[in-house]
Amino acid sequence: MAAASATRLLNNGCRIPLLGLGTWKSDPGVVGKAVSAAIDAGYRHIDGAYSYMNEAEVGAAVKKKVEEGVVTREDLFIVSKLWCTFHAPEDVKPSLMQTLTALQLTYLDLYLIHFPVGFQKVLGELFPMRKGRVLVSDADYVDTWRAMEVLVDEGLVKSIGVSNFNISQLERLLSVARIIPAVNQVELHPYLTQPELVEFCASRDIALTAFSPLGSPGRTVLNDSADPKDLLKDPVVEVIAKNHRKSSAQVLLRFHVQRNIATIPKSVTPARIQENAEIFDFELMDEDLQSLLTINKNWRVCQLTMLQDHQFYPFNDS
Numbered sequence: 001m002a003a004a005s006a007t008r009l010l011n012n013g014c015r016i017p018l019l020g021l022g023t024w025k026s027d028p029g030v031v032g033k034a035v036s037a038a039i040d041a042g043y044r045h046i047d048g049a050y051s052y053m054n055e056a057e058v059g060a061a062v063k064k065k066v067e068e069g070v071v072t073r074e075d076l077f078i079v080s081k082l083w084c085t086f087h088a089p090e091d092v093k094p095s096l097m098q099t100l101t102a103l104q105l106t107y108l109d110l111y112l113i114h115f116p117v118g119f120q121k122v123l124g125e126l127f128p129m130r131k132g133r134v135l136v137s138d139a140d141y142v143d144t145w146r147a148m149e150v151l152v153d154e155g156l157v158k159s160i161g162v163s164n165f166n167i168s169q170l171e172r173l174l175s176v177a178r179i180i181p182a183v184n185q186v187e188l189h190p191y192l193t194q195p196e197l198v199e200f201c202a203s204r205d206i207a208l209t210a211f212s213p214l215g216s217p218g219r220t221v222l223n224d225s226a227d228p229k230d231l232l233k234d235p236v237v238e239v240i241a242k243n244h245r246k247s248s249a250q251v252l253l254r255f256h257v258q259r260n261i262a263t264i265p266k267s268v269t270p271a272r273i274q275e276n277a278e279i280f281d282f283e284l285m286d287e288d289l290q291s292l293l294t295i296n297k298n299w300r301v302c303q304l305t306m307l308q309d310h311q312f313y314p315f316n317d318s
Helices: 031-040 055-067 089-103 141-153 167-174 195-203 235-244 248-257 270-277 286-294
Strands: 007-009 015-017 020-022 045-047 077-082 108-113 157-163 183-187 207-211
Touching: 015 077, 020 031, 031 055, 031 270, 055 089, 077 089, 089 108, 089 141, 108 141, 108 183, 141 157, 141 167, 157 167, 167 195, 183 195, 195 207, 235 248, 235 286, 248 270, 248 286
Parallel strands: 020 045, 045 077, 077 108, 108 157, 157 183, 183 207
Antiparallel strands: 007 015
C-alpha cells in the first residue's frame, strides 16, 4: 500500500492519511525542501502550526508541487494549529486567516487547538514571559472550541480537533460541543503508550495522531535517570526491526499505522523521508505489538512543566 493511499475515516466523513510529514523544529531554509521531498515520496498529509514559524515556506513548497502537477490541492491533507495566544474567541478566525495567508490556501483540512492552556496575547511573543513565568490567560478552551466550530460553518476548515488534551478535558468538551473533535494529536510512542487515552478516543470515534513517534531522537537528552535516552536503540525495537528487515524507525511508525493511528515523523533528510514512507509493505505480528507495548515507561518528551500549575495543564491526568 502506498503512503498516499493509507487513510483513516474521520467521524465527519473526511479521511486523514495515516502517514504525514511533521514540520515541528524544521528550520526555514530546509523545511520547504522537506515538504517537496515528502510529496514526491507519496506523502499527502503535511502537519504544521502557527507556532512553528515556518508556514510561509511550507505553503510555497506545496504551491510549487501543485503548479508542477505532482498533486492537486484536493489530494493533500494540510493541518495547522491555533496557538495559545489566540484562545480568545475573537482571535480565533484572525489567527486562522494569518495561517491561510502564509500557506497560500483558501481552507485547511484540519485545524487543531494546539494546547488547552491559553496565554496572554503579547505582540511578537509565542511564550510571553515575565519574571520567569508564562503570562497565561483565563481563556476557556470550551469558548475557543465554539469559535472553531464557526470556522467549519464558514468553509474555512473541513475538520477541527485538539492537541495535547487529556481524557477529562475531552469529556468536558464533548459535553458541550456542537461539532465533535475529529482528531486529538498527542505524543505517542512505545515509551509513552497512553492506553487509557487510546481506548477513550476509540470509544468516542476521535482519531489520534501521534507526534514524536520516534521518541524525539534529536532532543537534548536530559541529565536524569528518568530519561530513557534513545527509543530507536531499544533492544526490543532493534530485534523486531531485524526480524522484519526494516529500520527501527520503520517499526515505530508501523506500530501506529497498524493500529489506525496517524503519525507525523519529522525529518528534513530526503533519504529518511523516503524510508519513513516504506512502512506499508510489511506487518507487525501480534507478539511484536505486545512487545512494543510492554516497554512503556510513561515518559513524555513534551512536558511544558512551566504550565503545570494551570487549571488546564493536561499532563497531570491520562
